[in-house]
Amino acid sequence: MDLRKQRLSQIEELREKGYEPYKYRFSKDYNSQQIKDLFDDRIKAGQLLEEMVFNYAGRIMTIRMHGKSAFVDLKDDFGRIQAYVRLDQVGEDRYEFFKKYIDIGDWMGIKGYPFKTKTGELTLLVQELELLSKAIRPLPEKWHGLKDKEIRYRQRYVDMIANDNVIITFRTRFLVTQYIREFLNERGFLEVETPVLQMIMGGANAKPFITHLNVYDIDMYLRIATELHLKRLVVGGMEKIYEIGKIFRNEGVSNKHNPEFTTLELYQAYADYNDIMNLTEELLYHVTTKIHGTSKIKYQGQELDFKPPFRKVKMCEFIKENLGIDILESSDEELKNFLKEQGQFVEIEDRYHYIDKIWDLVEDKIIEPTFVIDYPTEISPLAKRKRDDPRLTERFELIINGTELANAFSELNDPQDQFERFKKQMQLKELGDEEAQTMDLDFIRALEYGLPPTGGLGIGIDRLCMLLTDTPTIRDIIPFPIVKPMSFEDEEALLRDEEG
């Protein structure tokens, strides 16, 4: 790694001359987007705006040397701005300093006038320049960027530097949660936090991560959902609440799954699932139009429209139409035989898994945003029974592009019914279902104090962001996705590298 040694000796030289290559601060006046917004329309090609001088800073992406002048592209989190460094503008000493000690990858701060080149590109004519931070590792190739997916995920910071779209995608991702908060706060919801470390895992059917609490010498779980604690807060009297946070499921890694991911869960007292459907439509419409300026988006070539109202289909009817089987009227035996005919098998022999598997066969037929409503009670252990049919629950999932984006129900607030549902889940656990829910007696006790009629909603934030940024894999929307650890030998090789 020659380049690293060269840069290290540059740092040494600079310090000998009394110049600190890692600065403490810089007063940046505008970001690259603001500069474009301010001046793009005001300046003509070849024109200089002498009454304006201001500070800008960013990372040097390219340097085009022309002897006594140079063009430099400075990248910040909104884009790139070109700067023009000229000997006759910065003086001989500074120009020599620039040539000798400033390289691609470094952070540089400048003071300059906005102008437009002959070719019409908005540029800053540099008057003063400072090296803000020295980079001592080489950047990936400027034209092709960084393609190696292993490096892209393991060293995301390099990916972000090399591929301009990455930072844009992450900006959008974090804007999505900002707009969700904006929308909910405006409607009187309060953002709350519930424990990540839990004694009893609940609120979903999933395998947990287990950790250990030394002080009580007990195992604890990382939460697989925020549901049961949020409902306890509603029991306690908080009527409109939400939580945006990480949950953890010890399951596979795929294009749609990362072991830790982000969800929004919200609860609204006195609401039923119809109210929550309306809220969901409005929320998604709000976020989509905020991000894209329109409710219509394109995802992997597929046109999707988030304009309410979304299509509604009844879960059992949809299955009947597509597969010809009435899951409500079929016995366990008939469901099992049907799956067998389809070439499908389930590990756990139970109605819950039969229905779950049958639903899997048709889920990907739904493309445009669609509320699938009224799920069977067996597969909805936390949802309230439908008011005119106890075999069903008042539950919906929002399916988009064949994938579950949201899950919601009129919350089950009858403690006796909830107790029976938990008992059924415990039976599944005894059959070997590791993902079955656990009896949570404290939650039952909470319900016995009275949960008001309540509507609840959960949204997978990562999947929503995938849709809104046209990203095909979840790893590209999570800044630091799970990767396998490096081998001891590889780590060692890297360490030797550091010493060189």
Add this chain to the structure above:
RNA sequence: GGGCCAUUAGCUCAGUCGGUAGAGCGGCUGACUCUUAAUCAGUAGGUCGUGGGUUCGAGUCCCGCAUGGCCCA
């Protein structure tokens, strides 16, 4: 878990029939005051992922392992 593919310079990639390694970018030296994949001249840079095997000889063929990707369950 199964199948297929990939791993060569810091990065993006070539490498023919098995005969001791190539380009572009980046780096370094030099020229150049409106370029934008700047241009021009020169130059340095490699344990070919890893461990075995076949062979007189392996980046290339065979087997194992690691990591990644794609598809399937």
